[in-house]
Amino acid sequence: MFLVIFLCMCSWSLEGVFGSESVMEGDSVLLSVNITETQRRDGIMWTYGPHTIPLAKLNAENNKTYNGPDGRFRDRLKLSESGSLIITDVRIKHSGLYYIYTTSQETPLKIFNITVYTHLPVPIISRVSSQISSSSSSSSDCCVLCSVMNVTRVSLSWYNGSRVHSSISVSDLNIRLSLPLEVEYQDTNTYRCVVNNPITNHTQHLHVTQLCHTCSEFSCCCGFTEAVIRLVVSALVGVATVAFLVYDVRSGAVLDPV
Numbered sequence: 001m002f003l004v005i006f007l008c009m010c011s012w013s014l015e016g017v018f019g020s021e022s023v024m025e026g027d028s029v030l031l032s033v034n035i036t037e038t039q040r041r042d043g044i045m046w047t048y049g050p051h052t053i054p055l056a057k058l059n060a061e062n063n064k065t066y067n068g069p070d071g072r073f074r075d076r077l078k079l080s081e082s083g084s085l086i087i088t089d090v091r092i093k094h095s096g097l098y099y100i101y102t103t104s105q106e107t108p109l110k111i112f113n114i115t116v117y118t119h120l121p122v123p124i125i126s127r128v129s130s131q132i133s134s135s136s137s138s139s140s141d142c143c144v145l146c147s148v149m150n151v152t153r154v155s156l157s158w159y160n161g162s163r164v165h166s167s168i169s170v171s172d173l174n175i176r177l178s179l180p181l182e183v184e185y186q187d188t189n190t191y192r193c194v195v196n197n198p199i200t201n202h203t204q205h206l207h208v209t210q211l212c213h214t215c216s217e218f219s220c221c222c223g224f225t226e227a228v229i230r231l232v233v234s235a236l237v238g239v240a241t242v243a244f245l246v247y248d249v250r251s252g253a254v255l256d257p258v
């Protein structure tokens with residue numbers, strides 16, 4: 001019995017009951033149907049989730065749209081004459097399955113799978129100190145990091161020429177998503193970092209010569225030992241200054257007549 005039901009459900013999908021759509025945040029989505037005069041007279045209902053959250057009702061006498069229990073759909077829903085539902089200014093939270101039912105049937109007339117994607121930022125490539133990034137890296141390696149901020153449902157990839165060198169994908173909101181890459185200082189291959197979702201993508205090229213050969217005083221070219229020496233020297237200078245000040249204050253106090 002269950003198997004029969006399951007097979008029936010499969011055959012609906014095969015008959016195109018199921019519509020899938022990828023949209024960008026801010027877009028309007030049209031869940032398109034053409035209801036018959038009979039279906040309209042009997043009444044139709046749109047829900048978010050199967051038989052769960054009512055979104056809109058339409059019948060011979062009137063029509064009505066709802067806000068959803070959390071107000072998620074407030075001022076966003078419109079019904080058309082054909083029974084289609086229009087959702088304006090969609091956000092990530094409007095992703096999900098939308099069902100349209102006729103009053104006379106338990107099974108949905110059509111199901112829509114809507115997936116909302118955010119606008120993508122351009123990735124940022126920055127240099128990281130190789131001592132911090134990995135103990136295995138040699139002094140001839142330059143370690144860079146490709147990052148994007150505040151992204152949901154994206155992949156971040158490094159390309160070496162036309163090949164994908166490494167990739168990471170996330171489905172939830174990530175405040176900061178990063179992917180490292182180690183290249184040689186003399187590397188002449190072309191590298192680019194790409195952020196993409198099924199709708200769009202952005203690319204940032206790595207300029208090995210610019211990023212790996214610039215040498216600001218405290219960042220790259222100074223090796224680990226040099227950094228330690230700098231640290232020790234500045235610490236010693238600090239201690240000496242404090243000692244001198246303390247001595248100065250004390251001798252002042254002794255000499256001042258109170």
Ligand SMILES: *[C@@H]1O[C@H](CO)[C@@H](O)[C@H](O)[C@H]1NC(C)=O
Pocket residue numbers: 032033034
């Ligand atoms: C509904 O009908 C209109 C015109 O009759 C057609 O352009 C549209 O594609 C139809 N939509 C669906 C979902 O069948």
Ligand SMILES: *[C@@H]1O[C@H](CO)[C@@H](O)[C@H](O)[C@H]1NC(C)=O
Pocket residue numbers: 058062063079080081082
């Ligand atoms: C919904 O009802 C209003 C009046 O209450 C009417 O103006 C509008 O055309 C109706 N919309 C549909 C899709 O039937």
Ligand SMILES: *[C@@H]1O[C@H](CO)[C@@H](O)[C@H](O)[C@H]1NC(C)=O
Pocket residue numbers: 020113114115
């Ligand atoms: C809806 O579409 C998304 C994106 O294509 C997919 O990941 C998800 O599995 C689909 N949901 C269903 C129930 O098919």
Ligand SMILES: *[C@@H]1O[C@H](CO)[C@@H](O)[C@H](O)[C@H]1NC(C)=O
Pocket residue numbers: 149150
């Ligand atoms: C990321 O989102 C947070 C919180 O919404 C915001 O404060 C921050 O400015 C955003 N950063 C970027 C780079 O968009």
Ligand SMILES: *[C@@H]1O[C@H](CO)[C@@H](O)[C@H](O)[C@H]1NC(C)=O
Pocket residue numbers: 160165182183189
């Ligand atoms: C990029 O590809 C070239 C040639 O295919 C290879 O020699 C080089 O090691 C690759 N770079 C990295 C970082 O793997």
Ligand SMILES: *[C@@H]1O[C@H](CO)[C@@H](O)[C@H](O)[C@H]1NC(C)=O
Pocket residue numbers: 194196200201
């Ligand atoms: C980026 O988008 C362009 C079209 O805008 C497409 O040709 C290209 O294949 C996409 N690249 C990736 C890595 O998704």
